[in-house]
Amino acid sequence: MGVQAQDFKNITLSDVLNWTLIPVIVVIVVMLLYTQVLQPIAPGSMEANIIGSPESGFGNVVDAVGEHLRLILISTALAIATGVPAGILITREGFKDFSGLILAVANFGQSVPSIAILALFMGILGLGATTAIFALWLYALLPIVRNTATGIEGVPQSVIEAAVGMGMTRRQILFQIELPLAFPVMFAGMRTAAVINVGTAALGAFIGAGGLGDFIITGIPLRRDSMVLIGAGLTAVLAILTDWILGKIQNYLVISRTSST
Protein backbone atom coordinates (compact mmCIF):
# COMPACT_ATOMS: atom_id res chain seq x y z
CA MET A 1 0.00 0.00 0.00
CA GLY A 2 2.78 2.47 -0.82
CA VAL A 3 2.03 6.07 -1.69
CA GLN A 4 1.57 6.33 -5.42
CA ALA A 5 2.56 9.26 -7.58
CA GLN A 6 -1.02 10.07 -8.46
CA ASP A 7 -1.86 10.56 -4.80
CA PHE A 8 -0.02 13.86 -4.91
CA LYS A 9 -2.41 15.24 -7.48
CA ASN A 10 -5.22 15.10 -5.00
CA ILE A 11 -3.64 17.36 -2.41
CA THR A 12 -6.21 19.94 -1.36
CA LEU A 13 -5.97 23.28 0.38
CA SER A 14 -7.06 21.67 3.62
CA ASP A 15 -4.20 19.15 3.35
CA VAL A 16 -1.75 21.99 2.97
CA LEU A 17 -3.24 23.85 5.94
CA ASN A 18 -3.31 20.66 7.94
CA TRP A 19 0.43 20.29 7.54
CA THR A 20 1.53 23.92 7.76
CA LEU A 21 -0.93 25.81 9.95
CA ILE A 22 0.35 24.65 13.34
CA PRO A 23 4.08 24.97 12.50
CA VAL A 24 3.45 28.46 11.09
CA ILE A 25 1.56 29.55 14.20
CA VAL A 26 4.29 28.11 16.42
CA VAL A 27 7.00 29.94 14.50
CA ILE A 28 5.06 33.22 14.71
CA VAL A 29 4.49 32.83 18.46
CA VAL A 30 8.14 32.02 19.08
CA MET A 31 9.25 35.00 16.98
CA LEU A 32 6.84 37.30 18.78
CA LEU A 33 8.08 36.07 22.14
CA TYR A 34 11.64 36.69 21.06
CA THR A 35 11.20 40.13 19.53
CA GLN A 36 8.56 41.51 21.89
CA VAL A 37 9.53 39.90 25.19
CA LEU A 38 13.12 38.72 25.18
CA GLN A 39 14.90 41.34 23.08
CA PRO A 40 13.68 44.36 25.08
CA ILE A 41 15.10 42.94 28.35
CA ALA A 42 17.70 45.37 29.69
CA PRO A 43 20.96 43.97 31.09
CA GLY A 44 21.11 44.06 34.88
CA SER A 45 17.35 44.17 35.32
CA MET A 46 15.49 41.63 37.46
CA GLU A 47 14.28 39.87 34.30
CA ALA A 48 17.83 39.62 33.03
CA ASN A 49 18.85 37.81 36.19
CA ILE A 50 16.13 35.23 35.89
CA ILE A 51 15.48 34.90 32.16
CA GLY A 52 18.65 36.33 30.69
CA SER A 53 19.25 39.21 28.33
CA PRO A 54 20.29 39.56 24.68
CA GLU A 55 23.82 40.28 25.94
CA SER A 56 24.14 37.36 28.37
CA GLY A 57 22.14 34.94 26.24
CA PHE A 58 19.04 32.98 27.22
CA GLY A 59 20.62 29.86 28.62
CA ASN A 60 18.12 29.83 31.46
CA VAL A 61 15.20 29.58 29.02
CA VAL A 62 16.85 26.70 27.19
CA ASP A 63 17.53 24.97 30.50
CA ALA A 64 13.94 25.45 31.60
CA VAL A 65 12.61 23.95 28.36
CA GLY A 66 15.02 21.04 28.88
CA GLU A 67 13.82 20.48 32.45
CA HIS A 68 10.24 20.69 31.30
CA LEU A 69 10.77 18.12 28.58
CA ARG A 70 12.60 15.89 31.01
CA LEU A 71 9.64 15.93 33.40
CA ILE A 72 7.24 15.05 30.59
CA LEU A 73 9.38 12.37 29.00
CA ILE A 74 10.16 10.53 32.22
CA SER A 75 6.64 10.68 33.60
CA THR A 76 4.99 9.69 30.30
CA ALA A 77 7.50 6.90 29.76
CA LEU A 78 6.78 5.60 33.26
CA ALA A 79 3.05 5.90 32.64
CA ILE A 80 3.41 3.89 29.41
CA ALA A 81 5.65 1.33 31.09
CA THR A 82 3.11 0.75 33.86
CA GLY A 83 -0.16 1.71 32.17
CA VAL A 84 0.14 -0.61 29.17
CA PRO A 85 0.77 -3.75 31.27
CA ALA A 86 -2.03 -2.68 33.62
CA GLY A 87 -4.35 -2.17 30.68
CA ILE A 88 -3.41 -5.57 29.28
CA LEU A 89 -3.84 -7.21 32.67
CA ILE A 90 -7.40 -6.03 33.14
CA THR A 91 -8.41 -7.58 29.84
CA ARG A 92 -7.04 -11.00 30.82
CA GLU A 93 -9.31 -13.79 31.90
CA GLY A 94 -9.33 -13.92 35.68
CA PHE A 95 -8.20 -10.32 36.09
CA LYS A 96 -11.27 -8.76 34.59
CA ASP A 97 -12.68 -8.53 38.13
CA PHE A 98 -9.87 -6.16 39.02
CA SER A 99 -10.48 -3.87 36.08
CA GLY A 100 -12.79 -1.73 38.22
CA LEU A 101 -10.16 -1.33 40.92
CA ILE A 102 -7.31 -0.45 38.55
CA LEU A 103 -9.45 1.95 36.55
CA ALA A 104 -10.59 3.55 39.83
CA VAL A 105 -6.99 4.22 40.86
CA ALA A 106 -6.26 5.67 37.45
CA ASN A 107 -9.46 7.66 37.59
CA PHE A 108 -8.47 9.05 40.95
CA GLY A 109 -5.26 10.40 39.46
CA GLN A 110 -7.20 12.00 36.67
CA SER A 111 -10.10 13.50 38.57
CA VAL A 112 -8.23 15.06 41.47
CA PRO A 113 -6.99 18.50 40.35
CA SER A 114 -3.35 18.33 39.41
CA ILE A 115 -2.30 20.99 41.86
CA ALA A 116 -3.92 18.97 44.66
CA ILE A 117 -2.03 15.86 43.62
CA LEU A 118 1.23 17.76 43.70
CA ALA A 119 0.44 19.11 47.15
CA LEU A 120 -0.65 15.68 48.36
CA PHE A 121 2.52 13.92 47.31
CA MET A 122 4.76 16.76 48.38
CA GLY A 123 3.77 15.83 51.93
CA ILE A 124 4.98 12.28 51.37
CA LEU A 125 7.85 12.55 48.89
CA GLY A 126 9.09 16.03 49.69
CA LEU A 127 10.01 18.84 47.29
CA GLY A 128 11.68 18.32 43.93
CA ALA A 129 11.44 16.76 40.52
CA THR A 130 10.78 13.23 41.82
CA THR A 131 7.50 14.27 43.40
CA ALA A 132 6.47 16.11 40.25
CA ILE A 133 7.31 13.08 38.11
CA PHE A 134 5.31 10.85 40.41
CA ALA A 135 2.29 13.14 40.22
CA LEU A 136 2.57 13.48 36.46
CA TRP A 137 2.85 9.70 36.16
CA LEU A 138 -0.35 9.21 38.11
CA TYR A 139 -1.98 11.88 36.04
CA ALA A 140 -1.03 10.27 32.75
CA LEU A 141 -1.98 6.76 33.81
CA LEU A 142 -5.73 6.83 33.18
CA PRO A 143 -5.78 7.59 29.45
CA ILE A 144 -3.09 4.98 28.85
CA VAL A 145 -4.66 2.19 30.94
CA ARG A 146 -8.13 2.91 29.65
CA ASN A 147 -7.14 3.13 25.99
CA THR A 148 -5.04 -0.02 26.21
CA ALA A 149 -7.99 -1.95 27.64
CA THR A 150 -10.48 -0.38 25.22
CA GLY A 151 -8.20 -1.07 22.27
CA ILE A 152 -7.78 -4.72 23.19
CA GLU A 153 -11.46 -5.19 23.89
CA GLY A 154 -12.20 -3.62 20.50
CA VAL A 155 -10.47 -6.44 18.63
CA PRO A 156 -13.30 -8.35 16.89
CA GLN A 157 -14.28 -11.52 18.72
CA SER A 158 -14.21 -13.46 15.46
CA VAL A 159 -10.52 -12.60 14.98
CA ILE A 160 -9.70 -13.92 18.44
CA GLU A 161 -11.80 -17.03 17.90
CA ALA A 162 -10.03 -17.76 14.64
CA ALA A 163 -6.65 -17.25 16.32
CA VAL A 164 -7.50 -19.61 19.19
CA GLY A 165 -9.04 -22.12 16.81
CA MET A 166 -5.87 -22.22 14.73
CA GLY A 167 -3.79 -23.07 17.75
CA MET A 168 -2.14 -19.78 18.68
CA THR A 169 -1.10 -19.51 22.30
CA ARG A 170 -2.38 -16.73 24.55
CA ARG A 171 0.96 -14.98 24.36
CA GLN A 172 1.03 -15.22 20.56
CA ILE A 173 -2.49 -13.85 20.36
CA LEU A 174 -1.56 -10.93 22.63
CA PHE A 175 1.61 -9.93 20.83
CA GLN A 176 0.70 -10.83 17.26
CA ILE A 177 -3.00 -10.02 17.17
CA GLU A 178 -4.36 -8.00 20.07
CA LEU A 179 -1.59 -5.45 20.62
CA PRO A 180 -1.00 -4.63 16.93
CA LEU A 181 -4.73 -4.19 16.38
CA ALA A 182 -5.18 -2.16 19.59
CA PHE A 183 -2.14 0.00 18.93
CA PRO A 184 -3.86 2.97 17.23
CA VAL A 185 -6.24 3.32 20.19
CA MET A 186 -3.41 2.83 22.67
CA PHE A 187 -1.37 5.48 20.90
CA ALA A 188 -4.26 7.94 21.12
CA GLY A 189 -4.18 7.43 24.91
CA MET A 190 -0.45 8.08 25.03
CA ARG A 191 -0.93 11.25 22.99
CA THR A 192 -3.59 12.51 25.39
CA ALA A 193 -1.37 11.69 28.35
CA ALA A 194 1.66 13.47 26.90
CA VAL A 195 -0.30 16.61 26.03
CA ILE A 196 -1.94 16.78 29.45
CA ASN A 197 1.46 16.40 31.05
CA VAL A 198 2.99 19.33 29.16
CA GLY A 199 0.50 21.65 30.83
CA THR A 200 0.53 19.92 34.21
CA ALA A 201 4.33 19.93 34.33
CA ALA A 202 4.22 23.74 34.49
CA LEU A 203 2.68 23.34 37.95
CA GLY A 204 5.70 21.31 39.02
CA ALA A 205 7.46 24.59 39.70
CA PHE A 206 5.31 24.99 42.84
CA ILE A 207 7.15 22.10 44.43
CA GLY A 208 10.55 23.00 43.06
CA ALA A 209 10.65 20.68 40.08
CA GLY A 210 11.89 23.39 37.72
CA GLY A 211 10.74 23.74 34.14
CA LEU A 212 8.92 26.56 32.42
CA GLY A 213 6.55 26.92 35.37
CA ASP A 214 9.36 28.61 37.28
CA PHE A 215 9.09 31.74 35.13
CA ILE A 216 5.35 31.90 35.68
CA ILE A 217 5.29 31.53 39.46
CA THR A 218 8.24 33.89 39.86
CA GLY A 219 6.76 36.42 37.49
CA ILE A 220 3.30 36.65 39.02
CA PRO A 221 4.20 37.96 42.51
CA LEU A 222 6.86 40.22 41.01
CA ARG A 223 4.38 41.47 38.43
CA ARG A 224 6.84 40.93 35.62
CA ASP A 225 4.73 40.20 32.56
CA SER A 226 7.70 39.20 30.43
CA MET A 227 8.46 36.26 32.76
CA VAL A 228 4.86 35.10 32.78
CA LEU A 229 4.64 35.44 29.01
CA ILE A 230 7.79 33.44 28.38
CA GLY A 231 6.76 30.66 30.76
CA ALA A 232 3.15 30.47 29.60
CA GLY A 233 3.92 31.05 25.92
CA LEU A 234 6.56 28.36 25.69
CA THR A 235 4.43 25.88 27.65
CA ALA A 236 1.62 26.48 25.18
CA VAL A 237 4.01 26.08 22.24
CA LEU A 238 5.30 22.78 23.68
CA ALA A 239 1.77 21.47 24.22
CA ILE A 240 0.66 22.39 20.70
CA LEU A 241 3.77 20.90 19.12
CA THR A 242 3.53 17.69 21.14
CA ASP A 243 -0.09 17.28 20.14
CA TRP A 244 0.60 18.06 16.51
CA ILE A 245 3.59 15.76 16.12
CA LEU A 246 1.93 12.85 17.92
CA GLY A 247 -1.25 13.50 15.95
CA LYS A 248 0.64 13.17 12.70
CA ILE A 249 2.21 9.91 13.86
CA GLN A 250 -1.22 8.68 14.93
CA ASN A 251 -2.74 9.51 11.54
CA TYR A 252 0.03 7.61 9.86
CA LEU A 253 -0.52 4.59 12.08
CA VAL A 254 -4.28 4.60 11.58
CA ILE A 255 -4.10 5.00 7.82
CA SER A 256 -1.45 2.35 7.32
CA ARG A 257 -3.36 -0.08 9.49
CA THR A 258 -6.81 0.49 8.08
CA SER A 259 -8.78 -2.36 9.48
CA SER A 260 -12.04 -4.05 8.75
CA THR A 261 -13.03 -7.66 8.72
Add this chain to the structure above:
Amino acid sequence: MIKFEKVSKVYSGTKSPAVDSLSFTVPTGEICTLVGPSGCGKTTSLKMVNRLIEPTSGDILVLDEEGELVNILDIDPIQLRRKIGYVIQQIGLFPHRTIYENIATVPKLLKWKEKRIRQRAQELLEMTNMPVEFLDRYPHELSGGQRQRIGVARGMAVDPPVMLMDEPFGAIDPINRNLLQNEFLRLQEEIKKTILFVTHDIDEAIKMSDKICILNVGGILEQFDTPANILANPKNEFVEDFVGADRALKQLNLIHVEEVMDHDPLLATGTQSAEETLRMMRAQELRTIYVVDDKKRLKGYVTRRSLRDKTGQIDEFLQPSEVAIPLATTLRDAFSEMLVLDYAYVCVVDSQQRVHGLLSTEMIQQAITDSRTSADEED
Protein backbone atom coordinates in the same frame (compact mmCIF):
# COMPACT_ATOMS: atom_id res chain seq x y z
CA MET B 1 -12.44 -40.12 10.76
CA ILE B 2 -14.14 -38.30 13.60
CA LYS B 3 -15.93 -40.39 16.18
CA PHE B 4 -18.27 -39.09 18.87
CA GLU B 5 -18.88 -41.54 21.69
CA LYS B 6 -21.64 -40.60 24.12
CA VAL B 7 -20.43 -37.02 24.21
CA SER B 8 -22.30 -34.70 26.57
CA LYS B 9 -21.83 -31.09 27.48
CA VAL B 10 -23.48 -29.40 30.42
CA TYR B 11 -22.50 -25.76 30.80
CA SER B 12 -21.78 -24.74 34.36
CA GLY B 13 -24.74 -22.99 35.88
CA THR B 14 -27.24 -24.86 33.74
CA LYS B 15 -29.04 -28.08 34.45
CA SER B 16 -30.13 -29.24 31.03
CA PRO B 17 -27.34 -30.40 28.74
CA ALA B 18 -26.38 -28.50 25.60
CA VAL B 19 -25.30 -31.76 24.02
CA ASP B 20 -26.81 -35.00 25.25
CA SER B 21 -24.93 -38.27 24.86
CA LEU B 22 -24.14 -37.74 21.21
CA SER B 23 -22.70 -40.65 19.25
CA PHE B 24 -21.95 -40.75 15.54
CA THR B 25 -19.03 -41.31 13.21
CA VAL B 26 -17.84 -39.25 10.27
CA PRO B 27 -16.01 -41.65 7.93
CA THR B 28 -12.69 -40.48 6.47
CA GLY B 29 -13.11 -38.27 3.42
CA GLU B 30 -16.77 -37.46 4.01
CA ILE B 31 -18.64 -34.30 4.85
CA CYS B 32 -20.96 -34.67 7.82
CA THR B 33 -23.30 -31.81 8.61
CA LEU B 34 -24.66 -30.98 12.02
CA VAL B 35 -27.98 -29.29 11.47
CA GLY B 36 -30.82 -28.22 13.71
CA PRO B 37 -32.65 -25.28 15.25
CA SER B 38 -30.80 -22.79 17.44
CA GLY B 39 -30.03 -24.27 20.85
CA CYS B 40 -29.50 -27.74 19.43
CA GLY B 41 -25.82 -27.71 20.37
CA LYS B 42 -24.48 -28.03 16.84
CA THR B 43 -21.77 -25.40 17.27
CA THR B 44 -20.97 -26.68 20.76
CA SER B 45 -20.49 -30.17 19.32
CA LEU B 46 -18.20 -28.81 16.62
CA LYS B 47 -16.09 -26.78 19.03
CA MET B 48 -15.59 -29.81 21.26
CA VAL B 49 -13.60 -31.47 18.47
CA ASN B 50 -10.78 -28.90 18.67
CA ARG B 51 -11.32 -28.40 22.39
CA LEU B 52 -12.50 -24.82 22.20
CA ILE B 53 -15.16 -26.29 24.45
CA GLU B 54 -14.34 -29.23 26.72
CA PRO B 55 -16.87 -32.06 26.81
CA THR B 56 -18.38 -32.85 30.20
CA SER B 57 -18.36 -36.57 29.48
CA GLY B 58 -17.80 -38.96 26.61
CA ASP B 59 -14.97 -39.30 24.12
CA ILE B 60 -14.15 -37.78 20.78
CA LEU B 61 -11.70 -39.74 18.66
CA VAL B 62 -9.93 -38.61 15.52
CA LEU B 63 -7.66 -40.43 13.12
CA ASP B 64 -4.12 -39.09 13.44
CA GLU B 65 -1.38 -38.94 10.79
CA GLU B 66 -0.24 -42.46 11.60
CA GLY B 67 -3.74 -43.74 10.94
CA GLU B 68 -4.47 -44.44 14.58
CA LEU B 69 -7.59 -43.41 16.42
CA VAL B 70 -6.64 -41.08 19.23
CA ASN B 71 -8.71 -39.47 21.93
CA ILE B 72 -8.53 -35.70 21.52
CA LEU B 73 -8.40 -35.32 25.29
CA ASP B 74 -4.96 -36.96 25.17
CA ILE B 75 -3.57 -34.29 22.85
CA ASP B 76 -2.44 -30.84 23.97
CA PRO B 77 -5.21 -28.45 22.83
CA ILE B 78 -2.78 -26.04 21.14
CA GLN B 79 -1.14 -28.85 19.13
CA LEU B 80 -4.54 -30.38 18.37
CA ARG B 81 -5.91 -27.12 16.93
CA ARG B 82 -2.91 -26.68 14.65
CA LYS B 83 -3.70 -30.06 13.10
CA ILE B 84 -7.39 -29.42 12.54
CA GLY B 85 -8.60 -26.94 9.93
CA TYR B 86 -11.03 -24.38 11.34
CA VAL B 87 -13.29 -22.10 9.32
CA ILE B 88 -15.94 -19.87 10.91
CA GLN B 89 -18.82 -17.80 9.59
CA GLN B 90 -17.30 -14.43 10.51
CA ILE B 91 -14.07 -15.67 8.88
CA GLY B 92 -11.91 -13.84 11.42
CA LEU B 93 -9.15 -12.88 9.02
CA PHE B 94 -6.45 -10.83 10.72
CA PRO B 95 -7.09 -7.31 9.39
CA HIS B 96 -3.54 -6.08 9.97
CA ARG B 97 -1.98 -8.91 8.04
CA THR B 98 -1.84 -9.56 4.32
CA ILE B 99 -3.62 -12.50 2.75
CA TYR B 100 -0.29 -14.29 2.57
CA GLU B 101 0.42 -13.72 6.25
CA ASN B 102 -3.10 -14.84 7.10
CA ILE B 103 -2.69 -18.09 5.20
CA ALA B 104 0.79 -18.52 6.70
CA THR B 105 -0.53 -18.44 10.28
CA VAL B 106 -0.59 -22.16 11.04
CA PRO B 107 2.37 -23.09 8.79
CA LYS B 108 4.44 -20.55 10.74
CA LEU B 109 3.23 -21.97 14.04
CA LEU B 110 4.40 -25.35 12.79
CA LYS B 111 7.74 -23.79 11.78
CA TRP B 112 7.47 -24.41 8.08
CA LYS B 113 10.18 -22.91 5.87
CA GLU B 114 9.27 -19.61 4.19
CA LYS B 115 9.69 -21.10 0.71
CA ARG B 116 7.35 -23.97 1.46
CA ILE B 117 4.72 -21.61 2.89
CA ARG B 118 4.91 -19.33 -0.16
CA GLN B 119 4.48 -22.32 -2.47
CA ARG B 120 1.56 -23.67 -0.47
CA ALA B 121 -0.14 -20.25 -0.34
CA GLN B 122 0.02 -19.95 -4.13
CA GLU B 123 -1.33 -23.46 -4.52
CA LEU B 124 -4.22 -22.69 -2.15
CA LEU B 125 -5.20 -19.55 -4.05
CA GLU B 126 -5.28 -21.54 -7.26
CA MET B 127 -7.38 -24.22 -5.59
CA THR B 128 -9.89 -21.63 -4.39
CA ASN B 129 -10.04 -19.82 -7.76
CA MET B 130 -8.29 -16.68 -6.61
CA PRO B 131 -5.56 -14.71 -8.37
CA VAL B 132 -2.11 -15.11 -6.85
CA GLU B 133 -1.74 -11.30 -6.69
CA PHE B 134 -4.15 -11.35 -3.76
CA LEU B 135 -1.38 -12.66 -1.53
CA ASP B 136 -0.06 -9.15 -0.96
CA ARG B 137 -3.45 -7.56 -0.39
CA TYR B 138 -5.14 -6.87 2.94
CA PRO B 139 -8.45 -8.47 3.88
CA HIS B 140 -10.38 -5.18 3.66
CA GLU B 141 -9.40 -4.91 0.00
CA LEU B 142 -11.34 -8.10 -0.83
CA SER B 143 -15.06 -8.72 -1.27
CA GLY B 144 -17.04 -10.86 1.16
CA GLY B 145 -16.97 -13.91 -1.09
CA GLN B 146 -13.24 -13.54 -1.68
CA ARG B 147 -12.57 -13.19 2.05
CA GLN B 148 -14.56 -16.36 2.69
CA ARG B 149 -12.46 -18.23 0.12
CA ILE B 150 -9.35 -17.00 1.92
CA GLY B 151 -10.87 -18.20 5.19
CA VAL B 152 -11.24 -21.67 3.69
CA ALA B 153 -7.73 -21.52 2.20
CA ARG B 154 -6.31 -20.52 5.58
CA GLY B 155 -8.11 -23.43 7.19
CA MET B 156 -6.53 -25.82 4.70
CA ALA B 157 -3.05 -24.27 4.91
CA VAL B 158 -1.22 -27.23 6.41
CA ASP B 159 -3.43 -29.73 4.59
CA PRO B 160 -5.12 -31.05 7.74
CA PRO B 161 -6.99 -34.33 7.30
CA VAL B 162 -9.85 -33.09 9.48
CA MET B 163 -11.66 -29.78 9.06
CA LEU B 164 -14.30 -28.05 11.14
CA MET B 165 -16.52 -25.57 9.34
CA ASP B 166 -18.98 -23.49 11.33
CA GLU B 167 -21.55 -22.02 8.93
CA PRO B 168 -18.73 -21.07 6.56
CA PHE B 169 -21.03 -19.73 3.88
CA GLY B 170 -23.70 -18.33 6.19
CA ALA B 171 -22.86 -14.65 5.84
CA ILE B 172 -22.67 -14.65 2.04
CA ASP B 173 -25.41 -13.55 -0.34
CA PRO B 174 -27.40 -16.42 -1.93
CA ILE B 175 -25.79 -16.20 -5.38
CA ASN B 176 -22.25 -16.21 -4.07
CA ARG B 177 -23.11 -18.83 -1.47
CA ASN B 178 -24.27 -21.19 -4.18
CA LEU B 179 -21.09 -20.50 -6.11
CA LEU B 180 -18.87 -21.09 -3.09
CA GLN B 181 -20.72 -24.27 -2.17
CA ASN B 182 -20.23 -25.65 -5.68
CA GLU B 183 -16.58 -24.65 -5.70
CA PHE B 184 -16.04 -26.29 -2.36
CA LEU B 185 -17.77 -29.50 -3.37
CA ARG B 186 -15.60 -29.68 -6.47
CA LEU B 187 -12.53 -29.09 -4.32
CA GLN B 188 -13.60 -31.76 -1.85
CA GLU B 189 -13.70 -34.29 -4.70
CA GLU B 190 -9.94 -33.80 -4.94
CA ILE B 191 -8.87 -33.16 -1.36
CA LYS B 192 -11.18 -35.67 0.33
CA LYS B 193 -11.04 -34.11 3.77
CA THR B 194 -12.99 -35.43 6.72
CA ILE B 195 -15.25 -32.49 7.43
CA LEU B 196 -17.63 -31.66 10.23
CA PHE B 197 -19.87 -28.89 8.96
CA VAL B 198 -22.40 -26.84 10.89
CA THR B 199 -25.37 -25.10 9.34
CA HIS B 200 -28.93 -24.17 10.28
CA ASP B 201 -29.99 -24.41 6.65
CA ILE B 202 -31.35 -27.84 5.74
CA ASP B 203 -30.95 -27.11 2.02
CA GLU B 204 -27.26 -26.43 2.54
CA ALA B 205 -27.00 -29.61 4.61
CA ILE B 206 -28.64 -31.69 1.88
CA LYS B 207 -26.42 -30.18 -0.77
CA MET B 208 -23.09 -30.39 1.04
CA SER B 209 -23.29 -33.60 3.02
CA ASP B 210 -22.50 -37.24 2.72
CA LYS B 211 -24.15 -37.68 6.11
CA ILE B 212 -26.50 -35.43 8.02
CA CYS B 213 -26.84 -35.34 11.77
CA ILE B 214 -30.16 -33.74 12.71
CA LEU B 215 -30.09 -32.39 16.25
CA ASN B 216 -32.95 -31.21 18.41
CA VAL B 217 -32.88 -28.59 21.17
CA GLY B 218 -30.81 -29.89 24.06
CA GLY B 219 -28.38 -31.66 21.79
CA ILE B 220 -30.49 -34.74 21.14
CA LEU B 221 -29.66 -36.70 18.01
CA GLU B 222 -32.88 -37.21 16.05
CA GLN B 223 -31.52 -38.82 12.92
CA PHE B 224 -28.12 -39.59 11.45
CA ASP B 225 -28.20 -40.73 7.86
CA THR B 226 -27.49 -39.86 4.26
CA PRO B 227 -29.40 -36.90 2.82
CA ALA B 228 -31.39 -39.24 0.55
CA ASN B 229 -32.52 -41.44 3.41
CA ILE B 230 -33.41 -38.52 5.61
CA LEU B 231 -35.57 -37.04 2.85
CA ALA B 232 -37.16 -40.35 1.92
CA ASN B 233 -37.62 -41.69 5.44
CA PRO B 234 -37.68 -39.06 8.12
CA LYS B 235 -37.47 -40.98 11.36
CA ASN B 236 -39.98 -38.94 13.30
CA GLU B 237 -42.20 -35.90 13.21
CA PHE B 238 -39.41 -33.54 14.24
CA VAL B 239 -37.21 -34.56 11.32
CA GLU B 240 -40.17 -34.46 8.96
CA ASP B 241 -40.98 -30.91 10.05
CA PHE B 242 -37.37 -29.87 9.94
CA VAL B 243 -36.71 -31.07 6.42
CA GLY B 244 -39.92 -29.38 5.34
CA ALA B 245 -43.08 -30.25 3.50
CA ASP B 246 -41.26 -29.98 0.18
CA ARG B 247 -38.94 -32.85 0.94
CA ALA B 248 -40.00 -34.69 -2.20
CA LEU B 249 -38.81 -31.69 -4.19
CA LYS B 250 -35.63 -31.53 -2.15
CA GLN B 251 -34.83 -35.08 -3.17
CA LEU B 252 -34.50 -33.75 -6.68
CA ASN B 253 -31.44 -31.85 -5.43
CA LEU B 254 -29.67 -35.11 -4.84
CA ILE B 255 -30.11 -36.50 -8.31
CA HIS B 256 -28.29 -35.25 -11.40
CA VAL B 257 -29.86 -35.28 -14.82
CA GLU B 258 -27.31 -37.79 -16.12
CA GLU B 259 -28.68 -40.39 -13.74
CA VAL B 260 -32.21 -40.34 -15.12
CA MET B 261 -32.02 -39.01 -18.66
CA ASP B 262 -32.51 -41.09 -21.78
CA HIS B 263 -28.92 -41.61 -22.90
CA ASP B 264 -29.79 -42.66 -26.40
CA PRO B 265 -32.60 -40.43 -27.59
CA LEU B 266 -33.89 -40.35 -31.11
CA LEU B 267 -32.31 -37.37 -32.85
CA ALA B 268 -32.43 -36.06 -36.39
CA THR B 269 -29.43 -34.78 -38.29
CA GLY B 270 -29.68 -31.56 -40.24
CA THR B 271 -28.96 -33.20 -43.56
CA GLN B 272 -31.91 -35.57 -43.32
CA SER B 273 -34.82 -35.00 -45.69
CA ALA B 274 -38.09 -33.66 -44.42
CA GLU B 275 -40.07 -36.66 -45.63
CA GLU B 276 -37.79 -39.14 -43.91
CA THR B 277 -37.87 -37.18 -40.67
CA LEU B 278 -41.63 -36.94 -40.76
CA ARG B 279 -41.89 -40.69 -41.21
CA MET B 280 -39.55 -41.23 -38.30
CA MET B 281 -41.59 -38.95 -36.06
CA ARG B 282 -44.90 -40.54 -36.98
CA ALA B 283 -43.51 -43.96 -36.26
CA GLN B 284 -42.37 -42.86 -32.77
CA GLU B 285 -45.39 -40.62 -32.21
CA LEU B 286 -43.16 -37.60 -31.69
CA ARG B 287 -44.42 -34.09 -32.28
CA THR B 288 -41.02 -32.49 -32.14
CA ILE B 289 -37.54 -33.79 -32.62
CA TYR B 290 -34.17 -32.26 -31.79
CA VAL B 291 -31.75 -31.76 -34.63
CA VAL B 292 -27.97 -32.12 -34.33
CA ASP B 293 -25.03 -31.70 -36.67
CA ASP B 294 -22.53 -34.42 -37.59
CA LYS B 295 -20.69 -33.90 -34.28
CA LYS B 296 -23.91 -34.31 -32.30
CA ARG B 297 -23.98 -30.60 -31.46
CA LEU B 298 -27.46 -29.26 -30.84
CA LYS B 299 -28.76 -27.11 -33.69
CA GLY B 300 -32.44 -26.73 -32.90
CA TYR B 301 -35.64 -28.65 -33.36
CA VAL B 302 -38.33 -29.28 -35.94
CA THR B 303 -42.01 -29.98 -35.39
CA ARG B 304 -44.24 -32.27 -37.37
CA ARG B 305 -46.32 -29.32 -38.43
CA SER B 306 -43.33 -27.41 -39.81
CA LEU B 307 -42.32 -30.41 -41.92
CA ARG B 308 -45.75 -31.27 -43.29
CA ASP B 309 -45.75 -31.40 -47.11
CA LYS B 310 -42.18 -30.04 -47.21
CA THR B 311 -39.25 -31.38 -49.20
CA GLY B 312 -35.49 -30.93 -48.87
CA GLN B 313 -33.14 -30.96 -45.88
CA ILE B 314 -34.69 -30.28 -42.50
CA ASP B 315 -31.97 -27.70 -41.78
CA GLU B 316 -34.17 -25.24 -43.66
CA PHE B 317 -37.10 -25.66 -41.29
CA LEU B 318 -35.09 -25.56 -38.12
CA GLN B 319 -36.26 -23.61 -35.09
CA PRO B 320 -33.56 -22.66 -32.62
CA SER B 321 -33.73 -24.39 -29.26
CA GLU B 322 -33.89 -21.83 -26.50
CA VAL B 323 -32.64 -24.04 -23.79
CA ALA B 324 -30.43 -27.02 -23.17
CA ILE B 325 -29.46 -28.28 -19.75
CA PRO B 326 -25.82 -28.83 -18.79
CA LEU B 327 -24.80 -32.32 -17.70
CA ALA B 328 -24.12 -31.61 -14.01
CA THR B 329 -27.48 -29.96 -13.35
CA THR B 330 -29.56 -31.30 -10.47
CA LEU B 331 -33.01 -32.59 -11.25
CA ARG B 332 -34.51 -29.80 -9.20
CA ASP B 333 -32.91 -27.07 -11.29
CA ALA B 334 -33.72 -28.90 -14.50
CA PHE B 335 -37.33 -29.41 -13.46
CA SER B 336 -37.68 -25.79 -12.48
CA GLU B 337 -36.36 -24.68 -15.85
CA MET B 338 -38.71 -27.00 -17.67
CA LEU B 339 -41.65 -25.62 -15.74
CA VAL B 340 -40.69 -22.06 -16.55
CA LEU B 341 -40.30 -22.80 -20.26
CA ASP B 342 -43.26 -25.14 -20.35
CA TYR B 343 -41.18 -27.82 -22.08
CA ALA B 344 -42.13 -31.47 -21.81
CA TYR B 345 -38.59 -32.49 -22.60
CA VAL B 346 -35.19 -30.85 -22.96
CA CYS B 347 -31.78 -31.75 -24.31
CA VAL B 348 -28.91 -32.44 -21.92
CA VAL B 349 -25.65 -31.12 -23.34
CA ASP B 350 -22.00 -30.89 -22.38
CA SER B 351 -19.90 -27.74 -22.47
CA GLN B 352 -19.47 -28.07 -26.26
CA GLN B 353 -23.25 -28.19 -26.77
CA ARG B 354 -23.02 -31.88 -27.72
CA VAL B 355 -26.22 -33.70 -26.93
CA HIS B 356 -25.76 -36.44 -24.34
CA GLY B 357 -29.37 -37.23 -23.64
CA LEU B 358 -32.94 -36.16 -23.31
CA LEU B 359 -34.86 -35.43 -20.12
CA SER B 360 -38.63 -35.47 -19.82
CA THR B 361 -40.93 -34.65 -16.93
CA GLU B 362 -41.99 -38.31 -16.84
CA MET B 363 -38.40 -39.35 -16.23
CA ILE B 364 -38.23 -36.95 -13.28
CA GLN B 365 -41.40 -38.36 -11.82
CA GLN B 366 -40.08 -41.87 -12.24
CA ALA B 367 -36.85 -40.87 -10.48
CA ILE B 368 -38.77 -39.66 -7.43
CA THR B 369 -40.74 -42.90 -7.26
CA ASP B 370 -37.57 -44.96 -7.67
CA SER B 371 -35.62 -43.13 -4.99
CA ARG B 372 -38.46 -43.65 -2.55
CA THR B 373 -38.75 -47.36 -3.15
CA SER B 374 -34.99 -47.89 -3.04
CA ALA B 375 -34.77 -46.06 0.28
CA ASP B 376 -37.59 -48.20 1.61
CA GLU B 377 -35.79 -51.36 0.60
CA GLU B 378 -32.66 -50.27 2.44
CA ASP B 379 -34.61 -49.88 5.65
